[in-house]
Amino acid sequence: MEEQLAQAALGQSGDSVLHAIDLVIIGIYVVGTLALGTFFGKYVKSAGDFFVASKALPFWAIGMSVVVSDIGATDFMTLSGAGYKYGIAAANFDWMGSMPAMAFAAFIFIPYFWRAGVFTIPEFLGKRYNAGVQLIHASIWGVFLLVMLAVMLWLTAVMLDSVLHIEGIGKEHYVWGIAVVAGIYTVSGGLAAVVMTDVVQLVVMFVGGAALSILCLAEVGGWTHMTETILAMPGHENHFTLLLPHDSETPYPWTGIVFGLGIVMATGYMAGNQAIVQRTLGARTEWDAKGGMLLAGFLKVFIPALVIIPGLAAVILIPDLKNGDDAAPMMIAKVLPPGLKGLMFAALFAALMSSVDSTLNSATTIWTSDIYGKAFYYAKGKRPTEASLLVLGRICTVAFILIGAYFSSFLAGKESMYTFVQTALAMFQGPVFAILLLGIMWKRANQWGALAGLLLGVCFTTILYNSEGVFPSQDPFLFVAWWSFIFSMIVTAVVSLLTPPEPEEKIRGLVFGQVMQDGNMQRVLQERVE
Amino acid sequence: MEETEIVAEVAAEAQQQDWLGATLSSFSEGINHTFSGPLKTLFSPVDRLFIGADPAVFKFFAVGLFVCTILWVMLILKKEYVNIDQPKKGLLYDLRLWTLVSMSPHMIIYWIWS
Numbered sequence: 001m002e003e004q005l006a007q008a009a010l011g012q013s014g015d016s017v018l019h020a021i022d023l024v025i026i027g028i029y030v031v032g033t034l035a036l037g038t039f040f041g042k043y044v045k046s047a048g049d050f051f052v053a054s055k056a057l058p059f060w061a062i063g064m065s066v067v068v069s070d071i072g073a074t075d076f077m078t079l080s081g082a083g084y085k086y087g088i089a090a091a092n093f094d095w096m097g098s099m100p101a102m103a104f105a106a107f108i109f110i111p112y113f114w115r116a117g118v119f120t121i122p123e124f125l126g127k128r129y130n131a132g133v134q135l136i137h138a139s140i141w142g143v144f145l146l147v148m149l150a151v152m153l154w155l156t157a158v159m160l161d162s163v164l165h166i167e168g169i170g171k172e173h174y175v176w177g178i179a180v181v182a183g184i185y186t187v188s189g190g191l192a193a194v195v196m197t198d199v200v201q202l203v204v205m206f207v208g209g210a211a212l213s214i215l216c217l218a219e220v221g222g223w224t225h226m227t228e229t230i231l232a233m234p235g236h237e238n239h240f241t242l243l244l245p246h247d248s249e250t251p252y253p254w255t256g257i258v259f260g261l262g263i264v265m266a267t268g269y270m271a272g273n274q275a276i277v278q279r280t281l282g283a284r285t286e287w288d289a290k291g292g293m294l295l296a297g298f299l300k301v302f303i304p305a306l307v308i309i310p311g312l313a314a315v316i317l318i319p320d321l322k323n324g325d326d327a328a329p330m331m332i333a334k335v336l337p338p339g340l341k342g343l344m345f346a347a348l349f350a351a352l353m354s355s356v357d358s359t360l361n362s363a364t365t366i367w368t369s370d371i372y373g374k375a376f377y378y379a380k381g382k383r384p385t386e387a388s389l390l391v392l393g394r395i396c397t398v399a400f401i402l403i404g405a406y407f408s409s410f411l412a413g414k415e416s417m418y419t420f421v422q423t424a425l426a427m428f429q430g431p432v433f434a435i436l437l438l439g440i441m442w443k444r445a446n447q448w449g450a451l452a453g454l455l456l457g458v459c460f461t462t463i464l465y466n467s468e469g470v471f472p473s474q475d476p477f478l479f480v481a482w483w484s485f486i487f488s489m490i491v492t493a494v495v496s497l498l499t500p501p502e503p504e505e506k507i508r509g510l511v512f513g514q515v516m517q518d519g520n521m522q523r524v525l526q527e528r529v530e
Numbered sequence: 531m532e533e534t535e536i537v538a539e540v541a542a543e544a545q546q547q548d549w550l551g552a553t554l555s556s557f558s559e560g561i562n563h564t565f566s567g568p569l570k571t572l573f574s575p576v577d578r579l580f581i582g583a584d585p586a587v588f589k590f591f592a593v594g595l596f597v598c599t600i601l602w603v604m605l606i607l608k609k610e611y612v613n614i615d616q617p618k619k620g621l622l623y624d625l626r627l628w629t630l631v632s633m634s635p636h637m638i639i640y641w642i643w644s
Contacts, residue, residue, distance in 0.1 A: 088643060096592065099636040100599045103629055107603060107612065243588040243644040246580035254588040254644075255580050262595055285615035290625055298632035301639070463569070466561035470569045472577060 022342025029204065029346040030181060033197050033353065037185020040193040047389035050190035051119050051365050053282035057195055062279045062292025065198035067299045068205060069275050069358040071351050076307050081324030083311030087239030089252040091304035096257050101266035102297035106290040109271035110280045112440055112510060114289050119281065119369040121272055128439045128510050130447040131374060133454060138370035140428055141274055145363035149404035152359060153178055156352040157408070175405050182356045183401040187394050191282050194357045201350035208347025209306030215335040216313035230315050239315070247472040260478030264485040268433030274362040364396040427465065430484030431457025438492050443511040449496030457488030589644045596637040603629040
């Protein structure tokens with residue numbers, strides 16, 4: 001019986017798990033998203049309109065967009081699976097991984113990016129340090145975002161194929177279908193279209209996820225009965241404990257969660273991820289940028305309730321699952337009636353589309369602004385015009401979605417390539433956060449310190465990642481993030497002190513202490529924006 | 531052909547196809563061989579400090595991180611800096627209150643479940 005259920009849920013039985021009403025709901029969702037996204041195309045007249053939505057985004061749109069960009073459909077599967085295997089400790093990545101970090105981002109980093117009037121974080125690093133730091137950061141993110149785009153397209157296609165089972169349509173067809181839908185509204189409306197479709201996608205995700213969680217809880221007799229039953233099962237004693245001991249073999253030791261995740265990885269992600277920060281750069285005021293991040297932090301409280309409860313319910317209803325990641329699709333098949341299945345599927349689709357469009361838009365911004373813009377400046381000695389940047393932005397969007405679609409099936413068979421790029425990015429996170437933090441907080445930090453901190457920090461991270469048995473956890477990436485951050489801070493500080501300081505003019509308005517103490521600085525910052 | 535030879539040939543072919551994986555693997559082994567010993571010696575005092583810590587310590591650090599962040603925003607940062615460009619005056623538009631409201635659920639969750 002369970003095997004049949006698993007096959008049906010995962011679409012392996014050859015039959016679609018969806019009914020006609022589900023397909024109608026999905027169809028309405030896709031057409032509605034396309035119409036809403038292309039509507040914003042008529043407001044795009046310049047590069048500023050395309051990349052930072054004319055700096056007109058309100059706080060509520062920013063907050064909702066940040067949350068939905070951060071969640072992919074695979075998170076529904078993997079977080080639910082982690083909840084099945086480890087319990088609520090899996091929620092640490094949404095709870096400890098969001099709120100202190102989003103407050104730090106809102107009140108330390110975002111105001112500086114926003115006031116500096118930049119499109120990207122590498123651009124900010126270029127202004128604060130030098131072109132070398134900017135190019136290293138931009139190149140890593142540019143490549144990472146492109147690979148992620150291809151992977152997301154492929155994962156979406158796999159999910160669509162497994163659920164819809166339409167004869168004669170394969171995964172490649174779904175890849176091109178998604179590429180066309182997401183590509184059209186991203187090319188047409190830029191960041192505004194991406195953010196506004198994200199708002200709708202968040203609502204769909206919350207409604208679909210809440211329906212699944214509520215029905216799962218009803219199926220297991222409510223929260224209290226579920227916790228009592230699970231805690232009484234052998235091997236599940238820690239299923240409702242968030243922080244586990246330092247020597248826990250799970251990926252959630254408390255030291256890693258508080259220091260590695262809460263202080264370094266989450267803050268580095270919220271302040272250094274182009275896809276997240278780009279929304280706040282498009283804010284209509286600095287207050288909206290900060291408020292958007294705080295709203296996002298508040299909304300993130302609810303995410304584990306949507307994605308982990310199905311995994312916890314599956315511990316009782318399907319206790320012998322071989323792969324925890326099958327818990328969510330099996331619970332969808334088991335508890336949702338026709339109509340709600342369509343809504344839940346639309347929610348998964350929404351999560352994927354929001355990740356694809358955000359990644360596409362951010363990749364385009366980095367390649368256009370940092371890589372092409374910098375190369376143009378060196379070749380011609382001047383900045384490219386607004387009109388040329390807008391045209392190039394649109395060309396890049398089309399090119400990247402085509403490249404992503406073309407390479408998606410290629411990457412599916414080359415797991416090591418994907419792992420390599422993802423690991424490379426993870427290795428940069430601690431060092432980049434260290435130079436970003438010192439750059440904003442300490443005026444003595446200079447370009448040579450930053451370059452040394454970044455490069456030696458990455459070397460140190462590489463060594464830590466590849467040295468076995470150094471940390472108690474089997475998957476020590478949280479410890480690695482913390483120690484590489486500390487190492488890079490020390491290197492940046494020492495090298496900065498041994499080399500000449502930056503000229504006052506260069507760092508004016510880019511260091512936190514100056515802004516807090518100097519009233520005139522506010523006017524200087526305002527002039528930068530104007 | 532012997533069965534072992536066939537297995538070896540298939541393995542070699544697979545490795546050739548995934549050259550990136552093989553290169554990364556040998557690189558990783560080299561680093562592990564050279565550095566894992568000294569690094570274990572360096573980090574073992576830290577492990578000894580935290581292994582066996584009472585769960586109350588976990589809670590103190592986790593909840594403390596939230597409390598410190600709230601206090602930093604509400605008491606240390608200047609009100610004008612926090613609320614620059616505030617659309618209207620009043621408590622509802624005060625981002626210090628927003629910080630308290632948005633962080634409290636997280637803090638309560640860690641207080642209860644850690």
